[in-house]
């Protein structure tokens with residue numbers, strides 16, 4: 001039936017704005033901002049249900065299962081020789097696992113449906129790595145083969161700066177271990193830590209990195225099929241890398257994509273529901289990943305919101321702040337029709353992406369150069385400081401000798417310390433402190449700081465460092481062991497060279513100090529100072545000093 005026309009000769013419906021279907025409004029309301037501080041279990045995908053438990057044979061209780069390797073065995077599809085993983089440290093007779101013998105586990109980085117990932121330090125090269133260990137033991141030979149496929153996939157990926165670098169894999173006691181480069185965090189963790197959505201320049205940077213990583217895969221006919229923020233990793237220099245190749249499919253492999261599994265539904269391309277696996281599916285998942293982190297949006301797992309996103313409808317209340325260039329890139333990546341969807345090569349040829357890539361390369365090389373320069377400056381400064389202090393020592397000795405002093409002469413700059421050095425007060429300095437303090441060699445940045453906080457009473461004026469004080473007899477420092485701890489410690493910064501020099505000349509004496517504590521009197525927290533003891537020789541020296549005055 002024809003619509004009644006109005007005075008303009010048009011059907012009334014054509015002049016009114018196109019009505020938005022009610023379900024769109026409902027769906028838009030269903031999009032929400034990402035929730036912060038979610039517990040780990042919320043962010044993790046559910047573990048696959050255990051379908052069976054390993055059969056326990058009562059008839060042959062000790063039967064060795066072919067797929068259960070009690071000894072560590074290297075897993076590689078490039079060199080399919082079954083051999084123990086190469087390590088000089090591993091000793092089979094110790095009975096401990098290869099992992100325990102060769103790695104120091106530092107902390108758990110995360111957990112996925114396949115494995116738990118640990119931050120480890122290799123005892124062989126002392127470098128940090130990530131080791132993923134399967135959460136459950138192999139349930140049989142087919143389960144083992146299925147899990148080992150992740151190793152083959154990693155090996156197929158090879159090396160690329162935007163793909164997580166694989167080191168090696170091994171199996172032991174029905175568990176698979178994968179050693180990879182360590183990354184700072186996943187993109188999911190990174191974006192959840194931020195109070196706001198990622199700033200546009202970072203979104204461009206990450207887009208370039210991930211497109212380069214994806215190009216590397218697609219050029220090798222590999223489909224990732226599980227791209228999501230939890231499977232994108234960030235290196236310590238801020239470079240994004242694709243990781244977790246557990247669901248990867250080789251298009252030219254024997255299965256030809258027949259074994260492909262869908263990944264997380266939130267990032268899944270719509271054509272996967274029809275069983276059509278192609279490179280376009282990865283582009284869609286990458287688009288969803290970028291949409292999530294750039295808009296700080298909680299992606300729906302299903303329902304109307306899920307459908308709308310797969311019909312090319314981007315929620316404007318989230319995307320309105322995005323730069324138009326980036327919105328164009330996103331729309332091209334999220335095209336509902338996989339045949340019309342942008343390819344990685346097309347995206348990389350876009351002027352906006354090329355501009356972002358040029359900027360990215362520039363900033364990365366500047367960052368690299370600055371890092372190197374900074375490291376070199378640090379090294380140079382440290383070397384200069386060491387050389388300076390190395391020369392200072394003979395110089396101080398020469399100065400002492402020129403003054404015609406005794407062997408144990410102190411440097412001229414700290415008379416009070418030397419005065420007390422020859423007195424009979426005790427010293428609390430141990431050998432370590434002597435080594436460092438004598439010539440004040442600058443500590444390495446990693447050296448622990450000594451905590452020498454003074455809590456005691458104020459010094460009497462006559463014990464303070466003062467130019468008026470008479471220079472004591474240098475010869476009286478013949479018993480440096482008894483240098484005053486009180487004074488030496490309190491005035492440590494000012495008088496260190498003197499006291500420590502004295503002490504250094506007789507380090508063996510320092511070691512023989514009785515450990516009686518005089519911390520109460522000195523007030524230093526870490527002072528474990530022997531009680532003062534006036535030896536006859538010191539008393540005589542003091543009388544000498546007084547008589548000289």
Ligand SMILES: Nc1ncnc2c1ncn2[C@@H]1O[C@H](COP(=O)(O)OP(=O)(O)OP(=O)(O)O)[C@@H](O)[C@H]1O
Pocket residue numbers: 045109110111112113114115116117130132164180181182183184185186189230231233243244246
């Ligand atoms: N190389 C790495 N460096 C730092 N953290 C990592 C690394 N590899 C994994 N992780 C952390 O461990 C988590 C789980 O790792 P991964 O995704 O590889 O496990 P999975 O069991 O295969 O997960 P999925 O369920 O996605 O298949 C990651 O989300 C990340 O937080």
Ligand SMILES: [Mg+2]
Pocket residue numbers: 112230231244
């Ligand atoms: Mg994962």
Ligand SMILES: [Mg+2]
Pocket residue numbers: 112114244245246247
């Ligand atoms: Mg995985």
